[in-house]
Amino acid sequence: MIKVHRVVVLASHGVYPFDLGIPHRVFGAADGRYEVVTCTIDGHPVRTNADFSITVDHGPEALRTADTVIIAPFHTGNPSRQTSVDLAQVLAYVAPGTRIVSTCTGAFVLAAAGLLDGHRATTHWHATGLFREWYPQVELDPNVLFVDEGDVLTSAGAAAGIDVCLHLVRKDHGSEIANRVARTCVVPPWRDGGQAQYIEHPVPDATANDTSAARQWALQNLHKPLTLSDLAEQANMSLRTFARRFNEEVGLSPGRWLIQQRVDRARQLLESTDLPVDEIAGQVGFAGGTSLREHLHAAIGVTPLAYRRTFRGAPATSRAAAADARRDGQARRPRP
Template sequence: MAVPPAGRHRIAVLALDGVVGLDLGAPAQVFGTARDTDETPFYSVTTCTVGRQPVRSTAGFQVLPDHGLELLDQADTVIVPGIHRGPPLTDGTVDPEVGRALRRAHERGLRIMSICTGSFVLAAAGLLDGRPATTHWAHAHRFRTLYPQVKLDPEVLFVDDGDVLTSAGVASGLDLCLHVIRSDHGSAVANRAARRCVVPPWRDGGQAQYIERPLPATGDAGTARTRLWIQQRLHEPLSLPQMAAHASMSVRTFTRRFREETGLSPAQWLLRQRTEHARLLLETTDLGVDQVARRSGFGTAAALRQQLHQRIGVAPSTYRRTFRPPAQV
């Protein structure tokens, strides 16, 4: 969903009682840093509540909004942050006024997003029936009990189902916001926004949530140094024994440590890094597809085409046309 040419894309954040403080603030922070090269903002983010009434957050402060639910009728995207109490979490219902406003927004074709347990609100409003979705892993059992009609996947960071997008807990809300910026404006804009927010520029939605895993060892005992080394050599053929040798570990230990720290196997992580680098090259350079394939480590244009089709369903040339203005292609 692209930003309307006449102005900024309008995002309405709907805060309900018991709203999670970080979830509430994340959209304004992340989308607010998405800017054109001349520093023109792409988005405007505004918060609303039912009847413009104050609501209490889980962080011990009250939210005093400037808008009521009428803001949803003026928005292009609606975001529902997580909540830690209320009927959507206890009995599967939602304030009728909220439910009507969300359904009306969905019927108008707006993009609807949730962060963490905000998915309970969308489910209670009937917007997730028969659709894939996610939520914080710790609330998965409760979610399935209340909303068995939803195709819940509690092991991913976020789910993009087109006009309805859901994310897991806390930091995955940042990932979802960056994913939307990347979908709207490409990797270069999303990467600049991530840099300004000092967060990782990209974690794929299919990456596993970090569910009760022990914290990895830090410092030289981890794989961070080797991951940086790999990122600087994406164009080279890299084998698992080479990676393990660089980390001064056995292949078995390296693979275990790598998965603990990233949630992925080394091969999965490397493939995603190469795909992301190829996307960035397609968006920001005039390199031919063969050159992009070599520089990103796929070797051949055929291998790159196959990977892009698997990941995002389009060919490299189509991807380039989508994310670069006609004058640049």
């Protein structure tokens, strides 16, 4: 029997209707694995930043029942620190150990509550100047779509709320369920790059070539030792032009993007197959199991075996699995 995870979304005056609806849409597509309710600081209706208000059925007491709390964003056209402080005070209802997530400007509330002090976080790129002015103690990264700090997560603006909710589904139930939810919502299960690609970059000419065909070709050939020259050739561009356009479109260098894709493909195989780590490494283009272990640990901080146990829950029973366990143990030991 599936244990239903309760998500409570906190809405305030000036809330963005699009962002407020994201948790209901994404988690609601997870086949009954989540229950989503919305509350306000006093149980009364709230004005949106559009031309209508929203009536909710719950007050702040709903926060006590949450497994995950999501702070919905609000309009900061006339910024006031008191707004964030008032909302932060309501978080006293949240039980210790509850996962807390902000989307877009909801990060201001988490910062006002002191939950982001000394931690990495993000918010909408347009609000980064104000955020840094008010909360210099937070390590703000305006270039990413979301930041996962364990029990506290922050996401960038608008559609990045979809990214962080899909990430939570994947974290809770694995990539197969998250991919199914993404298909239901007609969105990509994972977006390349970060919000850096949306920050006032010049728009390339409509008649110019882009790098999408090269990226698609690379995804079909991840098992090969791909080089920048290979990708540039697929796009029919010089190395310099390709690297510049790639970064404009994706927000990452070609090399970092390739590593990201290989790690993501390896994670899928770890979740969905019993293949040995060395074989997975070969299928995704890493030089060997050691390289895969290093890149996976750099990306998410765990070994392949630990990751597989988290998402599959299967003990190491085969000879190959036992060998992987030994190598994982060696990888965790400090090198002489």
